[in-house]
Amino acid sequence: MNKFSFYKGKWWIPIFLWVYLILTPLFSYGSICVVKSKVESHKVIPSTVLGMTQSIVITGTVRDSQGAMPGVTVSVAGKSTATITDYQGKYSITATATDILVFSFVGYTTLNIPIAGRTVVSVHLQEDATQLQEVKINAGYYSVKEKERTGSIAKISAKDIEKQPVTNVLATMQGRMAGVDIVQDSGSPGGSFSIKIRGQNSLRADGNQPLYIIDGVPYSSETIGSIATSGTAPTLTSPLNSINPSDIESIEVLKDADATAIYGSRGANGVVLITTKKGRAGATAFTLNTSTSFASVTRTPKLMRTQQYLAMRQQAFANDGITVYPDYAYDVNGTWDANRYTDWQDALIGGTAEINTLQASVSGGSQRTQYLLSGNYRTETTVFPGDFKYNKGAMHFNMNHASDDDHFKIVFSANYTSQKNNQPAMDLTSVSLTLAPNAPALYDADGSLNWENSTWNNPLAVLESEFDSRINDLTANTVLSYQLLKSLQFKTSLGYSDLNSNESRTQPSTMYNPAYGLGSEFSSLSTNYTSRTSWIAEPQLNWSTAIGKGKIEALLGSTLQQQKTERLFLNGFGFTSNNLIHDLASASVKTIDLSDETVYKYQAFFARINYSWDTRYILNITGRRDGSSRFGPGKQFATFGAVGAAWLFSNEALLKDNTILSFGKLRTSYGTTGNDQIGDYQFLDTYSSSGIAYQGTIGLQPVRLFNPEFGWETNRKFEVALETGFLKDRLFLSAAYYLNRSSNQLVGVPLPGITGFSALNANLDATVQNSGLEFTLRTVNFQRKHFEWTTNFNISASRNKLVSYPGLESSSYATTYVVGEPTTIIKLYRYIGMNPTTGVYQFEDANGDGVLTSIGDRKTIADLSPRFFGGLQNQFKLDRLQLDFLFQFVKQDAFTAMPGVPGMAVNQLTSVSDSSNQQPYTAGANGAVISAYYRYVLSDGAVQDASYVRLKNVSLTYDLPVKITTDFRCQLYVQGQNVLTFTKFANGDPEFKFSGYLPPLKVYAAGVKLTF
Known part of the structure; x- marks a missing residue:
C-alpha cells in the first residue's frame, strides 16, 4: 500500500490543499446555476370548465434529494391561505386555477409555481447555500439564526450521523468539527472515546471533560466502572455508550465564552448539546432500517517471521558468549519446532466481528399533536477468539402538543437504553505483538488448550476470565411553556436520569495451567454496582420586543439540580465449583472494597440579553451565578459571564448589493467559565475502613484532609472570528483565533510524608493557556438539476502552554512540567548516536555530572499531542445516487514500537533486523545494552512521525425506483468506517500509536431502509 504523510518540511502540502479547495468553486462558478423546480405533470382541468376564480383543492408532494420533506410551508401568493406538508411531504390547499403557490423551507430555495389549472402540483426543492444562514442553531437555553450568532458553535445533523456505522456518539463527530479533537480509546465493543474541545x-486528567446535555438534561460523563472489573478497554466504562446515534437529530458543540458562559462552572471545557429526533405532523409513517456489518483491525505492524526471529535469538546468545542454550530458552533450544510459524496477530486479533442492527420507527400526528416512537437493537461480536458479544437495545419516544391558541405547549421526550456486554477480561493485542512466532499450537489434538508440557502460558487461557456488564439507562425531559403576553413567555424544563450499572470480572482456576493443580478454591470474582440518579428543574422567562430598527431578547432563569451516586465494589475468593463463580454468596471469602453514597447539589441563576440593531450590529451578554456542593464553606458560589459582539458588515449600504461578497460577519467574545469537575466531598475530612480489627472492632483511617479554601477553577476565554460568503454563499469561509487561560488549578498539593498524607486537595496558583486557529470552508462546486457536488473542509491548529507555576522546581511536578511548554510534554533523554566502538546507544549528559539519571538528564522535550488536525468531506448527488466520503487527517508524533530488548524472548518489528542503527542483540547478559535500550525507549530517538490521512467514512446510497404506493421509498446503502489509512508510521494504527490495546476497527456495512 502506498503511504502518505505530512512529512516534516513539506509545508506546501496543506497550502496546496487549501488553494485547491478555494479555486475549485471559483473555476466552476460558470456552471453553477439556481436549480429550477422539477414540476410533475398531472391532469390539467381547463379554466373554461372550472372558471378563473372558482376555488379548487390542490394536492401534491414536496421532496428534496433525500426524499419527502415534512414541514415545508405552502402558501398562496398574495393571500393568507397557507399550510405545511406532513411527514410524507404531502399537502392540500385551496386556491384558484390562476393562483401561484409558494413553497418555502429554511435552507432551501423558495419556489413560486403557477397552478395553471392543475389539481396536483408536486415539486423538488434544492438546498440554497445562502438560505443556510437562516437555519436555527441550538445554543442551549436559546436558539439563534446561524448568521446572527455571536458565539462559536459547530454542528452536525442526522444527515451526517446516519451515514456512519458506529455505536458511540463521539465517533460520529471525528474529523467533522474544527477545534474538536476526538480519539478512540479502544476498538473493543463498547470501547470509549476521549474528547478535547480547544x-x-x-x-x-479527569478535569477536561465537556458538559453533555441531552434534550436539556445534563448527562454525567464520569466513568461508572472500576479498575478491578473493567474489560478489554484501557479506560473504565463510559456512560456515553448509552446514547443511541440513530436517535439523534443534531449535535452542537459550544466552544467560546459567549456560547458556554451561560452554563457557568460546567462550561469550561465546552458543551456538547445532543438533540434527539421529534415527531412531525402528517399521516402515520413507518420506517424500517436494517444493516449487517463486518469489522476487522485497521492496521497491524509487520513482525519477524520464525527464521528472522531465531536468527536474532541465536545472535543474541552468541553476543553474550553463550554457546549452550539454557533449558528455559524453549524457542531456540529445540524444545519448540524451529520450522513452525504462527502469525499471532492473525490468530489472536485477526478475526472478523459481525454487527447487526435493526431499527424501526412510527411517527405522525396532527398540526397540534405530533409523536415519534422508535426502537433500535444492535449486536456485535469481537475480533478475539471465542463467543463474545455486545448487545444494545434502545427505545426513544417524543411527543409535542400545542393548544388551539398556541399559548400553551408541551414537549416530552424519553430515551431508554439497555446494554449487555460480555468480553474477554484481558486484551490479547499486547501478547499478539510479542509472542515468539514458533510458539506451540493453541490446541491439542483433542481440542483442549495446549500447554506444551508447561513450556508456555497459552494466550487463550486468559479468555476464561470474562468481563460482564449490564447497563440500563433512562433519560427523560419535559418542557412546558406558556405565552403570557405577545412578547413574554414562561417556560420550565424538567429532567430526570437514572443509570444502573452492574459489572463483574471472573478469574476461574481454569485459566491456569492444569499442571499447577489449582482447583476452584483459587477462583475469584470482582463485582461493581453503580447507581446514578439525577433530577433538574429550570424555570425560565423569555422576553422579546422590537424598538424601531432594534430588537431585544432577554432570558432569565434558574437551575436546581441534584445527583446521587451509590457504589458497591465486592470481591469473592474460593468457590466450591467454577459453575458457581457468578454467585458471590458461594465464595468462601468475601470482601468489600468500596461502599459509598455521594450527593451532588447544584443551584444557579442565569441570564441573557441580546440586542440587534438593523440586522448589522449584535451584542450578546450572558451570565450565571453558580453554587456547588463540591466546594468548602464560603467558596461554594461564583459568578461567570461573557460578552459577545458581531458586525454583519455585508449588510452595510456600501456592500449590500455586492455581487461577489454575499455575506460578511466579524465577531468577538470574551468571558469567564468555571470548572467543578473534582468529584464530591474533596474538601472534607474523609475516612475509610482500615480493614484491621482491634479488639474485635474494625477501625477507621483518614484518607483526606479538610481544606475550607478549596474553590473554583476559572477559565478566561477570548475569541475573534471572521465569517465570509462569496458568490451567493457558494463559497463560505470562516476563520477564528482563540486564547483561553485556565487558572486556580484544582490539584493535589504534595505534603511531607511525616503528615501521613501524600497530598492536600487545593487550588494551585498555576495558569494553563490554550490558543489556536480554526478554519472551515464550505463550497458548492456544482449545483444542477441532476447533479450536485459540495465540499466541507476544516482544519485546527492548537498550542497548549503552562504559563506560570510558582514553586514548580521544588514541587513533585518538577519532572513533569516546564513553564512555557505544553502540559502534555514528555521529558526525554537526548539521543546522540551509537558508540563507534561498542555499538551501544549514547545519550547526552545534560547536567554534565558524568552520570546519566532520569531527573538530571531527561531535558529534551517532546509533545505527542496533535499539532493540527481536520477533515475533508465531499458529497455528490446524481439523481437517485448519493456518495459521501470524509478524509480525516492528523499531524502528530508518536513513540516507535519498543516491545522489549531485541534478542530476548520477545518478537520484534521486521525493521529491527534490517536497521543499521540497532545496537547488538543480547539475551539478557549484557547489562550495558539493556540499560541503553530502556534509556532509548525514553529518548527523542524513539520518537517518529505518526501523521496520517484516513478515509474515515464513506457512504453510497441509492433510491430504488420502486412505486408500490405513493408513500413507499426503498433505499439501499453501503457504508465504511476507517476504510483506508495513509501513513508512514510503521507500527500499526497511527491513531492508537502502538498502545498495546485493540486499535480501531475497519467496518463495512450494507443495509436497506424502507419508508411507507
Missing part, C-alpha cells in the same frame, strides 16, 4: 485546560 485543548486541555486542567492539569488534572
Whole structure:
C-alpha cells in the first residue's frame, strides 16, 4: 500500500490543499446555476370548465434529494391561505386555477409555481447555500439564526450521523468539527472515546471533560466502572455508550465564552448539546432500517517471521558468549519446532466481528399533536477468539402538543437504553505483538488448550476470565411553556436520569495451567454496582420586543439540580465449583472494597440579553451565578459571564448589493467559565475502613484532609472570528483565533510524608493557556438539476502552554512540567548516536555530572499531542445516487514500537533486523545494552512521525425506483468506517500509536431502509 504523510518540511502540502479547495468553486462558478423546480405533470382541468376564480383543492408532494420533506410551508401568493406538508411531504390547499403557490423551507430555495389549472402540483426543492444562514442553531437555553450568532458553535445533523456505522456518539463527530479533537480509546465493543474541545485546560486528567446535555438534561460523563472489573478497554466504562446515534437529530458543540458562559462552572471545557429526533405532523409513517456489518483491525505492524526471529535469538546468545542454550530458552533450544510459524496477530486479533442492527420507527400526528416512537437493537461480536458479544437495545419516544391558541405547549421526550456486554477480561493485542512466532499450537489434538508440557502460558487461557456488564439507562425531559403576553413567555424544563450499572470480572482456576493443580478454591470474582440518579428543574422567562430598527431578547432563569451516586465494589475468593463463580454468596471469602453514597447539589441563576440593531450590529451578554456542593464553606458560589459582539458588515449600504461578497460577519467574545469537575466531598475530612480489627472492632483511617479554601477553577476565554460568503454563499469561509487561560488549578498539593498524607486537595496558583486557529470552508462546486457536488473542509491548529507555576522546581511536578511548554510534554533523554566502538546507544549528559539519571538528564522535550488536525468531506448527488466520503487527517508524533530488548524472548518489528542503527542483540547478559535500550525507549530517538490521512467514512446510497404506493421509498446503502489509512508510521494504527490495546476497527456495512 502506498503511504502518505505530512512529512516534516513539506509545508506546501496543506497550502496546496487549501488553494485547491478555494479555486475549485471559483473555476466552476460558470456552471453553477439556481436549480429550477422539477414540476410533475398531472391532469390539467381547463379554466373554461372550472372558471378563473372558482376555488379548487390542490394536492401534491414536496421532496428534496433525500426524499419527502415534512414541514415545508405552502402558501398562496398574495393571500393568507397557507399550510405545511406532513411527514410524507404531502399537502392540500385551496386556491384558484390562476393562483401561484409558494413553497418555502429554511435552507432551501423558495419556489413560486403557477397552478395553471392543475389539481396536483408536486415539486423538488434544492438546498440554497445562502438560505443556510437562516437555519436555527441550538445554543442551549436559546436558539439563534446561524448568521446572527455571536458565539462559536459547530454542528452536525442526522444527515451526517446516519451515514456512519458506529455505536458511540463521539465517533460520529471525528474529523467533522474544527477545534474538536476526538480519539478512540479502544476498538473493543463498547470501547470509549476521549474528547478535547480547544485543548486541555486542567492539569488534572479527569478535569477536561465537556458538559453533555441531552434534550436539556445534563448527562454525567464520569466513568461508572472500576479498575478491578473493567474489560478489554484501557479506560473504565463510559456512560456515553448509552446514547443511541440513530436517535439523534443534531449535535452542537459550544466552544467560546459567549456560547458556554451561560452554563457557568460546567462550561469550561465546552458543551456538547445532543438533540434527539421529534415527531412531525402528517399521516402515520413507518420506517424500517436494517444493516449487517463486518469489522476487522485497521492496521497491524509487520513482525519477524520464525527464521528472522531465531536468527536474532541465536545472535543474541552468541553476543553474550553463550554457546549452550539454557533449558528455559524453549524457542531456540529445540524444545519448540524451529520450522513452525504462527502469525499471532492473525490468530489472536485477526478475526472478523459481525454487527447487526435493526431499527424501526412510527411517527405522525396532527398540526397540534405530533409523536415519534422508535426502537433500535444492535449486536456485535469481537475480533478475539471465542463467543463474545455486545448487545444494545434502545427505545426513544417524543411527543409535542400545542393548544388551539398556541399559548400553551408541551414537549416530552424519553430515551431508554439497555446494554449487555460480555468480553474477554484481558486484551490479547499486547501478547499478539510479542509472542515468539514458533510458539506451540493453541490446541491439542483433542481440542483442549495446549500447554506444551508447561513450556508456555497459552494466550487463550486468559479468555476464561470474562468481563460482564449490564447497563440500563433512562433519560427523560419535559418542557412546558406558556405565552403570557405577545412578547413574554414562561417556560420550565424538567429532567430526570437514572443509570444502573452492574459489572463483574471472573478469574476461574481454569485459566491456569492444569499442571499447577489449582482447583476452584483459587477462583475469584470482582463485582461493581453503580447507581446514578439525577433530577433538574429550570424555570425560565423569555422576553422579546422590537424598538424601531432594534430588537431585544432577554432570558432569565434558574437551575436546581441534584445527583446521587451509590457504589458497591465486592470481591469473592474460593468457590466450591467454577459453575458457581457468578454467585458471590458461594465464595468462601468475601470482601468489600468500596461502599459509598455521594450527593451532588447544584443551584444557579442565569441570564441573557441580546440586542440587534438593523440586522448589522449584535451584542450578546450572558451570565450565571453558580453554587456547588463540591466546594468548602464560603467558596461554594461564583459568578461567570461573557460578552459577545458581531458586525454583519455585508449588510452595510456600501456592500449590500455586492455581487461577489454575499455575506460578511466579524465577531468577538470574551468571558469567564468555571470548572467543578473534582468529584464530591474533596474538601472534607474523609475516612475509610482500615480493614484491621482491634479488639474485635474494625477501625477507621483518614484518607483526606479538610481544606475550607478549596474553590473554583476559572477559565478566561477570548475569541475573534471572521465569517465570509462569496458568490451567493457558494463559497463560505470562516476563520477564528482563540486564547483561553485556565487558572486556580484544582490539584493535589504534595505534603511531607511525616503528615501521613501524600497530598492536600487545593487550588494551585498555576495558569494553563490554550490558543489556536480554526478554519472551515464550505463550497458548492456544482449545483444542477441532476447533479450536485459540495465540499466541507476544516482544519485546527492548537498550542497548549503552562504559563506560570510558582514553586514548580521544588514541587513533585518538577519532572513533569516546564513553564512555557505544553502540559502534555514528555521529558526525554537526548539521543546522540551509537558508540563507534561498542555499538551501544549514547545519550547526552545534560547536567554534565558524568552520570546519566532520569531527573538530571531527561531535558529534551517532546509533545505527542496533535499539532493540527481536520477533515475533508465531499458529497455528490446524481439523481437517485448519493456518495459521501470524509478524509480525516492528523499531524502528530508518536513513540516507535519498543516491545522489549531485541534478542530476548520477545518478537520484534521486521525493521529491527534490517536497521543499521540497532545496537547488538543480547539475551539478557549484557547489562550495558539493556540499560541503553530502556534509556532509548525514553529518548527523542524513539520518537517518529505518526501523521496520517484516513478515509474515515464513506457512504453510497441509492433510491430504488420502486412505486408500490405513493408513500413507499426503498433505499439501499453501503457504508465504511476507517476504510483506508495513509501513513508512514510503521507500527500499526497511527491513531492508537502502538498502545498495546485493540486499535480501531475497519467496518463495512450494507443495509436497506424502507419508508411507507
